[in-house]
Amino acid sequence: MNDKKFYITTPIYYPSAEFHIGHCYTTIIADAIARYKRLDGYDVFFQTGTDEHGLKIETKAKEKGVTPKEYVDVIIENAKDLWKSLGISYDFFIRTTDDFHVEKVQQIFKKLYDQGDIYKSEYQGLYCVPCESFWTETQLVDGKCPDCGRDVHEVTEEAYFFKLSKYQQKLEEYYETHPEFIQPVSRKNEMLNNFIRPGLEDLCVSRTSFKWGIPVSFDDKHVIYVWIDALTNYITSLGYPELTPEFKKYWPADLHLVGKEIVRFHTIIWPAILMALDLPLPHQVFGHGWLIIDGGKISKSKGNYKDPREYINTYGVDAVRYFALREVPFGSDGNFSEESLITRTNADLCNVLGNLVSRTIQMGIKYFDGFISNKNVSQDIDNELIDATNNLKSLVDDKMSELKINEALESIFEVLRKCNKYIDDTTPWILAKDETQKDRLETVIYNLLDSIRVCAILLQAFIPTTSEKIFSGLKISNTSFEDLYVKNDTYELGLEKPANLFERIKED
Numbered sequence: 001m002n003d004k005k006f007y008i009t010t011p012i013y014y015p016s017a018e019f020h021i022g023h024c025y026t027t028i029i030a031d032a033i034a035r036y037k038r039l040d041g042y043d044v045f046f047q048t049g050t051d052e053h054g055l056k057i058e059t060k061a062k063e064k065g066v067t068p069k070e071y072v073d074v075i076i077e078n079a080k081d082l083w084k085s086l087g088i089s090y091d092f093f094i095r096t097t098d099d100f101h102v103e104k105v106q107q108i109f110k111k112l113y114d115q116g117d118i119y120k121s122e123y124q125g126l127y128c129v130p131c132e133s134f135w136t137e138t139q140l141v142d143g144k145c146p147d148c149g150r151d152v153h154e155v156t157e158e159a160y161f162f163k164l165s166k167y168q169q170k171l172e173e174y175y176e177t178h179p180e181f182i183q184p185v186s187r188k189n190e191m192l193n194n195f196i197r198p199g200l201e202d203l204c205v206s207r208t209s210f211k212w213g214i215p216v217s218f219d220d221k222h223v224i225y226v227w228i229d230a231l232t233n234y235i236t237s238l239g240y241p242e243l244t245p246e247f248k249k250y251w252p253a254d255l256h257l258v259g260k261e262i263v264r265f266h267t268i269i270w271p272a273i274l275m276a277l278d279l280p281l282p283h284q285v286f287g288h289g290w291l292i293i294d295g296g297k298i299s300k301s302k303g304n305y306k307d308p309r310e311y312i313n314t315y316g317v318d319a320v321r322y323f324a325l326r327e328v329p330f331g332s333d334g335n336f337s338e339e340s341l342i343t344r345t346n347a348d349l350c351n352v353l354g355n356l357v358s359r360t361i362q363m364g365i366k367y368f369d370g371f372i373s374n375k376n377v378s379q380d381i382d383n384e385l386i387d388a389t390n391n392l393k394s395l396v397d398d399k400m401s402e403l404k405i406n407e408a409l410e411s412i413f414e415v416l417r418k419c420n421k422y423i424d425d426t427t428p429w430i431l432a433k434d435e436t437q438k439d440r441l442e443t444v445i446y447n448l449l450d451s452i453r454v455c456a457i458l459l460q461a462f463i464p465t466t467s468e469k470i471f472s473g474l475k476i477s478n479t480s481f482e483d484l485y486v487k488n489d490t491y492e493l494g495l496e497k498p499a500n501l502f503e504r505i506k507e508d
């Protein structure tokens with residue numbers, strides 16, 4: 001049995017509108033981490049999915065004249081197609097409308113009610129009758145409903161509450177004793193100073209003002225409101241409340257990746273629910289930044305939305321994946337534009353990686369008919385490249401363990417750049433003119449092929465399609481991390497000229 005397990009999740013996305021590049025961002029990063037762990041011998045469970053209930057979806061469906069389920073089904077089919085185009089290797093896609101989830105959420109809600117962590121009381125809020133929506137004071141625009149601009153009224157509604165306040169002290173203690181729980185650290189300080197220390201209020205967890213939600217099993221006038229439905233997706237998929245083998249194996253999660261605006265729910269409400277259920281807490285919640293366009297959020301109404309499949313079709317899947325993983329330090333906000341996608345693709349994928357692979361294979365074919373083995377005619381100049389290649393895995397491991405994904409990629413590209421420099425320094429085309437230098441030339445090409453092989457094996461986690469092309473160019477099939485430092489005695493490259501991995505994109 002493999003006792004190295006890794007459970008990683010993305011947030012479950014609202015299918016209220018088609019997914020955009022911001023949704024792809026988290027999912028690509030989760031996918032790269034999941035792939036990296038799998039290659040490293042972990043038994044990985046990678047989960048994503050959709051958060052389908054709530055007033056917003058109910059309203060949108062009504063506007064379209066369809067049921068909420070019909071409305072979300074179309075968006076989810078497109079989302080799954082998008083994940084397929086991006087090569088997202090999820091193990092499970094959960095929908096909060098899945099029957100098993102609905103049933104388990106009801107059981108969890110009842111358990112919390114029976115043990116006194118959920119109680120019935122009254123919710124007071126500002127209500128807009130035509131929109132059937134509750135608003136907080138701060139959400140109002142000039143004192144009116146932010147959606148329709150009409151008056152709102154103070155309304156009191158019967159509701160169930162979760163005793164969040166009871167967990168304030170325990171949460172603070174948990175943060176104290178588990179410094180790795182919230183990352184980056186700045187987000188932890190924000191949670192402590194802005195939310196926990198000022199005092200936690202109990203949380204309203206049911207509504208009677210709309211219907212599109214999971215009914216409270218013992219009081220079906222109420223639907224379960226948002227967080228108990230959404231957050232528990234991470235455990236219902238494993239079978240909880242039943243203590244299934246999957247649950248025992250994968251829970252607690254190792255990593256919840258979430259956007260910065262939902263860190264609060266994942267590091268305050270979620271651990272409090274788990275504490276109430278007497279379950280262990282996830283190892284880490286990582287709050288990342290947003291991809292923004294022209295300084296603002298991506299949205300259809302702003303007109304800066306494009307179906308991400310258009311980028312994939314134009315620039316290729318790995319250009320999009322590489323951009324998401326490389327451009328922005330994970331944790332910070334970053335700008336997305338087609339120009340920066342093109343610049344990044346040309347600079348790294350085309351000029352460094354593509355160019356290196358095609359030059360090296362072409363030389364191997366031209367000078368040695370594609371058969372290259374290590375003739376061990378070494379020179380000092382080889383050491384820098386060989387050492388950098390040998391140290392690469394542990395360097396990338398270190399970066400990945402801190403989720404410094406852009407730096408992990410940068411380390412790999414550093415070696416690829418060294419390869420290009422090694423070609424310039426060893427000048428194979430000059431060696432080729434001298435018959436006595438034949439073995440030296442073969443050693444040079446061999447060293448290049450070996451470094452490319454190691455880089456391509458590591459790059460599989462990030463740009464898998466490109467790695468596959470390199471493997472077929474190098475005709476190698478031993479491509480797991482265990483094979484990284486098992487030397488290939490001979491390369492048999494085949495005689496066809498390699499296709500370019502990346503065409504240079506015109507910048508206009």
Ligand code: MSP
Pocket residue numbers: 010011012013014015021022023025026051230231233257258259260261262289290291292297298
């Ligand atoms: N349904 C909730 C999450 C529940 S998890 C138990 C939700 N859904 S969402 O669709 O609004 O957002 C899902 C995730 O997408 C969030 O982590 C959010 O930060 C992320 N992104 C949405 N737009 C984004 C960008 N422009 N850039 C990066 N991530 C962004 O919240």
